Amino acid sequence: MKVIETDIEGLLVFEPTPHRDERGYFTRTMDVSILADAGIDPAGFKQENQSRSYQGVVRGLHGRSNKGEAKLVRCAHGAVMDVVVDTRVGSPTFGEMRTFVLDDQVHRQVYIPRGFLHGYQALTSVTDFCYRIDDFYGPGEDTTVTFDDPEIGVPWPAPITIVSERDRNGVSWAEYKRYLGVE
Numbered sequence: 001m002k003v004i005e006t007d008i009e010g011l012l013v014f015e016p017t018p019h020r021d022e023r024g025y026f027t028r029t030m031d032v033s034i035l036a037d038a039g040i041d042p043a044g045f046k047q048e049n050q051s052r053s054y055q056g057v058v059r060g061l062h063g064r065s066n067k068g069e070a071k072l073v074r075c076a077h078g079a080v081m082d083v084v085v086d087t088r089v090g091s092p093t094f095g096e097m098r099t100f101v102l103d104d105q106v107h108r109q110v111y112i113p114r115g116f117l118h119g120y121q122a123l124t125s126v127t128d129f130c131y132r133i134d135d136f137y138g139p140g141e142d143t144t145v146t147f148d149d150p151e152i153g154v155p156w157p158a159p160i161t162i163v164s165e166r167d168r169n170g171v172s173w174a175e176y177k178r179y180l181g182v183e
């Protein structure tokens with residue numbers, strides 16, 4: 001499993017080595033020693049979640065108030081375009097967005113530290129997305145910035161088919177920055 005640092009502090013990509021044969025494939029999806037070497041406490045994860053999305057579905061951009069929530073995300077079936085936005089006040093990359101294609105071929109995972117917005121678009125007819133989070137679900141702490149905020153400008157690669165009510169009612173990035181005490 002390769003650990004790839006990105007140009008955003010703390011944002012890491014994990015790239016396993018899948019073994020393919022006539023039956024299908026085998027891949028490791030988590031290794032506590034590799035996580036620990038990368039500075040991530042594997043015991044810190046409290047929940048693992050899985051969601052299924054149909055082609056074109058967009059989820060996000062989601063954040064969490066108070067201390068935030070770190071995530072280790074991957075696409076178990078199909079493909080997504082994953083997107084993160086650094087919302088850590090004082091970070092040199094505050095407000096910057098990065099995107100990653102995650103799929104069931106390369107099996108890359110992204111570790112998203114606390115203090116980011118996160119979202120993704122399903123690119124395949126049936127898309128299963130799995131992620132660990134380092135805190136228990138806190139519905140009262142959900143925050144949502146609108147997926148189509150023009151200032152953030154996420155380059156969603158496919159026609160958008162379904163967006164939840166929560167996500168349709170997200171706030172603008174300008175409003176979120178005011179909430180963070182920026183600008």
Ligand SMILES: Cc1cn([C@H]2C[C@H](O)[C@@H](COP(=O)(O)OP(=O)(O)O[C@H]3O[C@@H](C)C(=O)[C@@H](O)[C@H]3O)O2)c(=O)[nH]c1=O
Pocket residue numbers: 049051059060062118119120137164166
């Ligand atoms: C995330 C979550 C949702 N739920 C419930 C709440 C609701 O009834 C239903 C669907 O929730 P949501 O619409 O918020 O699900 P979803 O839009 O998939 O939310 C997720 O989006 C991606 C982009 C993330 O980054 C995740 O952290 C999470 O926010 O599941 C839980 O019970 N536990 C959880 O941990």
